[in-house]
Amino acid sequence: MLNERQRAIVKSTVPLLEAGGEALTTHFYQLMLSENEAVQPLFNSVHQQTGAQPRALARSVLMYAKHIDDLSGLGDLPAQIIHKHVSLQVQPEHYPIVGAYLLRAIREVLGAEIVTDEVIDAWGAAYGQLADILISAEKSMYADNAQLEGGWAGVRRFVVARKQAETSEITSFTLHPEDGGKVVAYQAGQFIGLRLLVNGKEQRRNYSLSQAADGRSLRISVKREAQGVVSSHLHTQVHEGDVLEVFAPAGHFTLDDSDKPLVLMAAGVGITPLMAMLEKALAAQRPTTLIHCTRSPDLQAFRTQLIELAAQHSHLQLRFSYEQEAAPENTEGVQVATGMPDAALLQAWLPVQRDVQAYFLGPVGFMRLAQTVLRDAGVPKAQSHHEFFGPAQALAA
Numbered sequence: 010m011l012n013e014r015q016r017a018i019v020k021s022t023v024p025l026l027e028a029g030g031e032a033l034t035t036h037f038y039q040l041m042l043s044e045n046e047a048v049q050p051l052f053n054s055v056h057q058q059t060g061a062q063p064r065a066l067a068r069s070v071l072m073y074a075k076h077i078d079d080l081s082g083l084g085d086l087p088a089q090i091i092h093k094h095v096s097l098q099v100q101p102e103h104y105p106i107v108g109a110y111l112l113r114a115i116r117e118v119l120g121a122e123i124v125t126d127e128v129i130d131a132w133g134a135a136y137g138q139l140a141d142i143l144i145s146a147e148k149s150m151y152a153d154n155a156q157l158e159g160g161w162a163g164v165r166r167f168v169v170a171r172k173q174a175e176t177s178e179i180t181s182f183t184l185h186p187e188d189g190g191k192v193v194a195y196q197a198g199q200f201i202g203l204r205l206l207v208n209g210k211e212q213r214r215n216y217s218l219s220q221a222a223d224g225r226s227l228r229i230s231v232k233r234e235a236q237g238v239v240s241s242h243l244h245t246q247v248h249e250g251d252v253l254e255v256f257a258p259a260g261h262f263t264l265d266d267s268d269k270p271l272v273l274m275a276a277g278v279g280i281t282p283l284m285a286m287l288e289k290a291l292a293a294q295r296p297t298t299l300i301h302c303t304r305s306p307d308l309q310a311f312r313t314q315l316i317e318l319a320a321q322h323s324h325l326q327l328r329f330s331y332e333q334e335a336a337p338e339n340t341e342g343v344q345v346a347t348g349m350p351d352a353a354l355l356q357a358w359l360p361v362q363r364d365v366q367a368y369f370l371g372p373v374g375f376m377r378l379a380q381t382v383l384r385d386a387g388v389p390k391a392q393s394h395h396e397f398f399g400p401a402q403a404l405a406a
């Protein structure tokens with residue numbers, strides 16, 4: 010446990026973290042990923058290059074220091090981290106490695122004058138406390154995943170039963186367990202982890218499940234990213250009949266079980282987990298408005314399927330926006346707009362009723378817009394949900 014003096018020291022480093030946290034975490038990742046092979050597969054190199062991962066960690070470290078007296082102030086952050094860790098199969102032995110590099114980076118970046126032995130000792134204790142919390146929560150999630158019907162621990166082998174191009178950029182992979190057993194009834198909105206060998210190097214990634222649980226299969230829908238090592242590998246090297254190694258579903262961006270009207274707002278490939286939520290909601294006869302903003306109709310994944318679903322379910326309202334192209338003829342029952350979505354458009358597309366549960370996902374600019382629109386429309390904060398595919402970012406300015 011941290012003592013009072015150690016907590017005070019950690020808090021006293023808040024201004025330093027505010028000013029130099031990103032330099033610190035950038036150095037931390039550079040050191041750790043160049044020297045330690047054991048943790049390399051857990052991190053996506055693109056997120057290092059873009060700085061997204063160091064930024065996310067800097068934000069987390071700063072939040073932790075600020076709330077060291079009362080960790081409830083961290084809100085959702087620990088849950089986000091724990092679910093991400095579980096989907097990538099982070100283990101207790103990874104924590105001392107990360108801890109040692111973090112302390113080394115603190116010393117090297119902030120300098121020996123500021124970072125006395127007492128400061129290192131306080132941060133060491135703070136890190137130890139956090140590690141204990143995460144390790145114990147992750148341990149119980151691993152145990153739960155193993156106990157659930159159709160659940161599993163560690164890696165389970167799945168055969169690619171179907172590989173289907175949704176658009177020129179997004180391909181779906183439907184996976185069946187090689188052992189022929191059941192597949193856990195995961196929650197709509199959750200993701201799985203994949204462990205792959207790409208050019209002889211292990212990589213781990215999570216991908217949202219793009220269909221509701223059916224007890225037999227999993228489906229992911231992957232956008233091929235220009236720099237994406239794993240997404241390119243999946244698109245070009247993985248074929249029907251191949252086997253993928255899968256970690257059990259995790260994630261807490263999940264559909265609530267209320268009967269409140271639902272608003273699903275997606276941009277681009279952000280539609281993937283919302284497809285699972287949509288299927289679940291339709292099965293429960295829940296009134297649903299689904300907004301999908303893409304660059305053009307031919308780059309819109311699940312367009313045909315969505316239109317078919319709307320034809321079958323009168324309580325589903327569809328609104329599509331296309332950034333680049335004039336909208337195609339209004340399909341029956343679907344409202345369509347052209348251009349970059351703005352607040353006025355999204356506002357007009359929300360249902361009149363504001364006591365809704367809203368889930369939004371897309372590129373960060375879209376998420377900022379969606380969050381603002383929902384807030385200004387009076388949707389309670391606790392009923393407005395989002396997540397990030399990669400490292401979390403701040404949405405509020």
Ligand SMILES: NC(=O)C1=CN([C@@H]2O[C@H](COP(=O)(O)OP(=O)(O)OC[C@H]3O[C@@H](n4cnc5c(N)ncnc54)[C@H](O)[C@@H]3O)[C@@H](O)[C@H]2O)C=CC1
Pocket residue numbers: 232234276277278279302303304305330331332349350351370371372373374375378396397398399
């Ligand atoms: N929650 C997350 O973490 C997500 C992250 N992404 C990231 O975004 C990247 C691009 O994803 P794509 O599917 O290719 O999306 P995209 O670049 O094709 O954009 C899709 C649509 O989002 C809307 N949009 C984009 N920026 C906007 C802004 N500033 N304001 C309002 N609307 C905006 C536009 O309608 C656009 O057509 C992905 O490669 C991924 O890295 C995408 C989806 C979810």
